[in-house]
Amino acid sequence: MSDRKLFKTVDTKIWILAVIMIGVIIVLTFVLPGNFLTLRNFQSMAYQFPEFGLLALAMTIAMITGGIDLSVIATANLTGIIAAMIMTNYLKAENAGDPAAISVVVLAIFAALIAAAICGLLNGVLISLVGVPPILATLGTMIFYSGIGMAITTGIGVVGFPDSFLEIGAGKIYLFPVPLLIFTGCALVISFILNKTSFGLKLYLVGANPTASLFSGINNRIVIVNTYMITGLLAGVSSMIMISRFNSAKVGYGDTYLLQAILVAVLGGIDPYGGYGKVSGVVMGIIILQVLQNAFTLFGFTPYAKGFIWGLMLILVMIINFGTSRYQERSKILRMTDQEVAD
């Protein structure tokens, strides 16, 4: 009985998001005739959103455990710089000759993802073993990771990648851009992990009540360390798309994504206090944000005006969530008292 109720509330949140998403698309189709609802515009959006979408997924997982990961962008930049340096150092001599280039590209991506996992591991260890609050731990590592990136590049962009690497950001398989396919794959994997594996269940439990999960025999530490490693890996994947699209790697790319990633997670129904949230909601949040972003660009808004709107949206969404959860609680109490009276 209570299970069914739980599913019902999840569904209403997802339904509301779906309605908002479709509503926004319909409104924009009429407001921007001939500009918005075109295959080209949708394709260009499909190239743009995966990089921050992956960061938003990373943020989502961290927030489900009741934490937050402020270091996602610093991790992405650092791993991007590592991949870029491997590629530019080894490929200068051969001038990006094809057969050898592929192996270097694969090596670079592999090294970058390992670095990303190590970044996540450090976050996880600081949070679970040392006991640093997630905000602080990831604030410290954010400054540290971007500091490493800054120290090895002195702030200059690393440029010039082989063509095979640029395919990640610019390629297309049939009608579908490669970034979109990577994003879809990652979202499906994360959704599978959260919904179908015991690790996913533990992750929600740790987020909902760490003390209870500890006393029910869950090793909170391992769950937290794994969570932040996945977060780091997602940031690493995002960075591969990002540096491939820019054809360069540099400290400070994607700084605005931090606010957007948190906004999307909250918009997608993730509870910042932990224990609650669905990948499908976050994906819809990402689409809504990207569609609005696209419309604002077509309207010609400045980046500051966009920041203004995102900030306002973030606060409004949280206020609305506060209102609805309070309403739900009140109606729940009313229902319970009604039942008592009936009994």
Place this chain on the structure above:
Amino acid sequence: MLDKLLKKHETYLFLIIIAYAVIVTSVNRSFMTFENLFDILRSGAGMGILAMGVLVALLSGGIDVSFTAVAISGGYIAVRVIMATGVDNLFVAFVISCSIGIFLGLINGLIISYFKLPTLIATLGTLNVFHGALTTFVGTESVNARQMPSCFVHFGSAKIITLANDQGSIYGLSVFVIPLIAVIVMTWFILRFTMLGRGIYAIGSNRESAKRAGFNITALQLFVYSYVGFLAGIMGVVFVSEVRWVNPVTLIGTELTVIAAVVIGGTKLTGGSGTILGTLLGVAIVTVLYNTLVLLGLSAAWNNFFVGIIIIISIGITSYRNKIKNRKSLSFKT
């Protein structure tokens, strides 16, 4: 006596500063001069003022990251108003900047206390809202040194003490230490001697008990965030006078460095624990590192690398001690 000192976080911070000073001085003689010291004080004054606000916010169990947007809004609008009206008075500048600061801080406080939102995410939102509003509705035009009203220029170059170095060029202690000291004393007084200060510590360490004890949580939170805004307003004027050039997009992005400094100082993010002395030492470490790595022959690109390491080690030690203590008292909060 020694035992007591060794238990204190501040002692270690002090030792770090001394060790660093010894290393730098052995490499480069120009570190241990009054000229360098005064220079560090001048450039650290703004951060010190902001850090006092952050300390109060952290003590109350919250966090505020919007203060850079508040500071630049206050400073920039003050400059523009003074340029437009021609009232060339520093006092007026402070009044304008601080009123804007208090107003924006009140907005933060209202949102946080009324809707009970997570403070980090809420103020991250208002950071963008305040900054977006400033750049969209007030403008993005920068004001350069020649247009800058003379009251700011005088304030920026005024000295309390002037000395001359070996080459005969004159340097001195900037007048910025006056607002810095005033803010420190004011914060110290509030935290140490008033019911308000007790309340801030109380809601930070245990909100529920503070409520039962009769503290008005909404009023306290409103005070905390408007106080942060007020200090940001003061810092806005100091910052504008320091660089003598103002552009509404500067300063944004430095908020995490200030928070890092406060955290290095041993203030707990979970609230209720933290000292003014620790905060000042934290600010000193960050400012000294940012300004003097060059003297060691390292470029400024290494700044964040070292600051990051210090933060991780410093918060690591504080949190681990706390964790051990919690485990001993059978508290399993993570």
